[in-house]
Amino acid sequence: MRDLALQALDAVTRGNVSYADARAIEIRDREITTKNGKAGHVSSNESVGLGIRVLVSGCWGFAATDDLSRQGVEAAAALALEIARASTAVRKDDVSLVPEQKYEAAWVSPYRIDPFSISIDQQLATLLAIDAELRRVPGISLAEGSMHFERRRQVFASTLGSVIDQTRYVSGAGFSALSFKDGEIQRRSYPNSFGGQYQLKGYELVEELRPLENAPRIAEEAVALHGADQCPEGEFDLILDSSQLGLQIHESIGHPIELDRVLGTEANYAGMSFLTIDQLGKLRYGSEIVNVMCDARLEHGPGLGTFAFDDEGVPAQSTPIIRNGLFTGYMTSRETAARIGENRSNGCMRADGWGRLPLIRMTNVSLAPGEQSLEEVFDAGRNGRPAIYMETNRSWSIDDKRYNFQFGCEIGWEIRNGKRVRMLKNPSYSGISTEFWNSCAAIASREHWTLWGVPNCGKGQPEQVMGTGHGASPARFRNIKIGGAYAG
């Protein structure tokens, strides 16, 4: 892999380049799903290839190939150069990059149990045992479970002289129970929807989730939702579990702070951002207790956004994004940092494989834990006025500048005096990003904080799917619009 990356770099630098990098990547993954007592999807996949990025006459070119013969590498290098030269036909300003140091490093993400050392039949047996528990509950019409494991080795080499060899292990697991009754579909998922929990871990993640012991409760809740009251419409205090709050962070903080969006380079597809440059250091993004960081370091936790170096060879860093409610930072690249006068990238460039160009992607964008106990979050001095508690995302949508959002959850509860008094079905809430975060009234403490993985974040053209991390503990928000999804 190292030789391949260096060979590609050598081939492309024979042209007149001001900068180039090459990433040789080898990916192995395993996907296992079960459905109603049977294996659903069982597959093992590998992919090996090379991506070459080059800066010529102030313009970028990129070519990727899985033909790793000498001829194939030479052809990809030549194509990257040809593309860069073609880019000069529509050029305004030359690309400039903030400086970065040369690094030679090797890094492997920590894991306790290599997921590929556990046999597929054992993993299938675990999923089928969960499946049986789910279907033991009368009324469950569809039980589904999944595990996903990936090992990705990447060697990055650049004209700065860096050679960085990183290997990351990612594991994911989860299950869901669906119940159809009288013209209504209800679903509950564990520990999160859309595939469960994903972290930078080995097979120990599956054990830590304790899926089997949670299966009966999840199935019972799916069935019970049919008999629950419809979530009311109106303004209420809203309490979110940490997984839903993780997605709220992703959509209404994580994407708006991507500096490429702010600068307009995603305008045709993912959109732009309300966080224009003039707001940096001035905008009151959240209430005083809201502190958010973008942190790719291992110290932050085993997130999907944890690494040693980004795909431009910049070391992992922690950047304060919101400090005591004040907007303080963007996620940057070497190019975008230069465009706003920063002197260094904060290391957020990542590609979803060898075939794609690195883009600014969320690392771990997390809400710092608060100081309240969970009991205090649920009973935050509202003198008996009801609040609505929601768990586990069901739908998510936000406008292309990241102001107006609407989320639906799988299950809700009416909370009075800190206690759950009735289950609510089809809960939803909506709002404007800054108004929402400014209404944050209580955040639970560190012991309730979880670093969630979002494995399916889409961005870029051609689209790339990336894993991001979001740490959060349950929190309370004042006077939120509830129930709008079913209004009208």
Add this chain to the structure above:
Amino acid sequence: MPDDLFTRNGAEVIFGQVADFARAQGVREVEAVIAGGEHALTRFANNTIHQNVAERAGHLSVRCLIDGRTARASTNRFDKDGIREVVEAAIAITRLTEPDPDLLPLAEPAEYPELRRWYAATAQASPQERALAVAEAVAAVEDKGQTAAGIYSTGASGFALLNSRGVFGWHGETSARFSITAMTADSSGWAKAGAGYYGDLSPLQLAVTAAGKAERSREPKAIPPGRYTVVLEPAAVLDLVGQMFGDFSATAIRDGRSFLVDRANQKLFGENITIHDDCLDPLQAGPPFDGEGVPRRRLRLVERGSVCEVAYSRAAAARAGVPPTGHGFPLPNELGEAPGNIVFAGGDASLNEMIESTERGILVTRFWYIREVDPYEKIFTGMTRDGTFLIEGGEIAAGVRNFRFNQSLIELLSNVEMLSPAVRASGEESIDMVVPAMKVRNFNLTEVTRF
């Protein structure tokens, strides 16, 4: 990846090696998907090309059947060791799965129609050609004092499915897409088109359309949310209505996750709604066979508002005692099947006639971030984007701030007042389909955003 992978012969040679390695391991029932392609995309923003990429990639996926078990392994290494190792991996994991008494043997050979969906000129389009077309489009937007962002992509791909019983489907296809967003300080406009032959695209015309929308929607008004008559351009129809076709699946109905559970043969939509799935439609794309090699059959999904047919994979068809329709996904999978070549019957109204006949309503260019709110009532939420206008007295009166909607698709397709002729439309949230523009009454716009 051998250079002749894009050819039928190249796929046949690779499958020969797959079958030989499988036989050497004592396995006779084997299937392979062999796919490869070269795709390039020139991306521009702020009136400059800022990302410009090309990718060459192949894929070999092998499935075995051993004593009622099946599993799949895949690789992109096409050398002898890569092919041998992927076959061995497929066999090894297949042996670790539990037998499935309902697992069918591999599909039998069938005849497939030959579709001309490969255009050499598109496959050979150069970075220079794309850059020149982008330059012309950007200039048209810049001349209006606006800023342009978008993409121009071209590519070619080959897809083969073969099995040890003699199934041999091969399909080559090219594709081109041009998408452009034109922006002023407080408004934007968008246009996009896709085609198999890149000469069928007109980047300049799309740029002019996008710039015109941006110009007309300057200084957008904030209109209160509520129930409005809407005129939906084809891309808006595509991205929204396209969300429901995964439910036209026998497996989804059996699982209880389709809105068609307990609604078979019911009249769910208006009399003016007729929808087919037709891979052979000249405006459609894709291979004429499914993930197991069954020929794709034309389906009457909706006829004059009534749900008629749904898709059946081989397994779903065997359970139901009907023939498979050719819409199955590669096995093993948990979803079963779905139609993927949607063709709406259009009407004869023009977009202008829809606007002229509207006393007060909203014209929508496109929708964005569409997600399901309620799976059985088929309620979806999302936003309008890049060209949303108030219609008053039969004319476009002003640009308006973008809305959030929460709309049942069942209700929407029951409230269609006018349809245009159907066209091949490209959006961002559904695959390309053949759809009309629609005038729809009582559309549920629930919130207004800040721009």
